[in-house]
Amino acid sequence: MPAMKLSHLPGIAGFILFVGVALFAPLLSPHAPDQVIGIAWDQPSMLAPLGTDNLGRDLLSRLIWGTRTSLSVTMVTALVAFIIGTTLGFIAGVMGGWLDQLISRVNDVVMAIPTLILALVVLATLPKSLGVIILVLGLLEATRILRVARALATDIAAMEFIDVARMRGERLGWILLREILPNALPILIAEFALRFVFILLFLSALSFLGLGIQPPTADWGGLARDNKDGILFGIWAALLPGAAIALLALCINTLADWLLGANTRAWGARAHD
Template sequence: MSWPGLLGAGLLVLWLLVALFGPMLPGVDGSDLGQADVFEPISAAHWLGTDYLGRDMLGRVIAGARYTVGIALLATVLASSIGTLLALLAAASAPWVDAVISRTVDTMTSIPSKMLALIMVAAFGSDVSMLVPTAALIYVPGAFRIARSLAVNINALDYVTVARTRGEGRLYIMLKEILPNMINPMLADLGLRFVYVVLLLASLSFLGLGVQPPEADWGSLVRENIGALDSGGAAVVAPALAIASLTIAVNLLIDNLPGRKARGDH
């Protein structure tokens, strides 16, 4: 892997570790108001300054990683898993099954993602337990379309025809013949879809429809501290840079996966 890919992998692992273990560290939950002034600049006492309530921004960013990374990762895995399973079923089943699944997914695709997210949040609320299925539902159609195009092409290959001729069942063909040969491109698609989910959740939180106080993800941290934008406060810049670094890291990793350029040159 080239150095940009290693850089992306390092940043991604860093944020995953922060999301997993950061909230366990003492004094990083950002809930202690302390004696600090609001929107303090970067200093030795507050490495990223303070927010609109005088809370330490470093602690708030670390605590917010749990929601930004965690919710996005769960929603992405759920969306890609459902989309891939539906694609396998559509490719290995009768044409009418493929048509029903594809037309249903096309109907979902016709609804803009932001509008569907707003409808879901308005109907069921913005609790964390609802944000995961909401984000997953929005990105199932995209995962399905990519997976179906791969599955249909693989299903037409000779070794799949041989397996079907010797009497192998549909489930065997789906899981043993088609799925192993589409794992790599689907993993790359999962990484890109993770970036889309992160940006969607950040957008919802910036509008006040994502993670609700007293908890916060990076998008809501930007919204809460937008009052410091005119003075260039670190309270706005820090969570925005966290979102940017996470999305750039994933893109660097995906674009530099081993063998990816070789396949593209071929």
């Protein structure tokens, strides 16, 4: 078990709490997420501890279900982005030559277009299903990961143990999985945490603009969009998903810092041995 500093405990406990809320949403939610239980933007009560939203639905229940939706979609999107970006980046960094140039130039062209504008254009023309949203966001975020993975693979591929593996006749897949990936993993862990937060913000922004997760499905961006007009009347319902995003970002950064330090110490000890 990696050593854990006292400063890591709140962030890790917070992350576990968010995951627990997402996993046990049906048990924790007092009401169904679409059930109307009162008037719009009603005050907190025993029936609705956080009050109601713009349609009279329980705000706490929608926030709980929104946690499950936002975290699950963000996690799947981050995994898709990392599988695509890391694979292409490693291949470009190890193989070099025309294949590296092709992958890098295509990646540069996509990155030259503002990500939000490109996502808005693409999603405006495609069905707004969860699969389409995950694929579009995953491909867009994979361009950032690709550059990091390529830089790591290029540096690692120049080391002697890679030449030894090639002389042994090891295949490309073996070199990528057994030599490149373990040595690049500490930085990729930190990059995964960073990309997770960016994807969460990106997804929430698209939902806020009406091109992300569609109603009546509850998610943090949609919750902010539905209740944004309440701010004019002193209703703070729209601020809850923003606070949740900020807290989750802090928790994930703390978790990544702990894992990065643990992995760095472990591989440092292995190299010393």
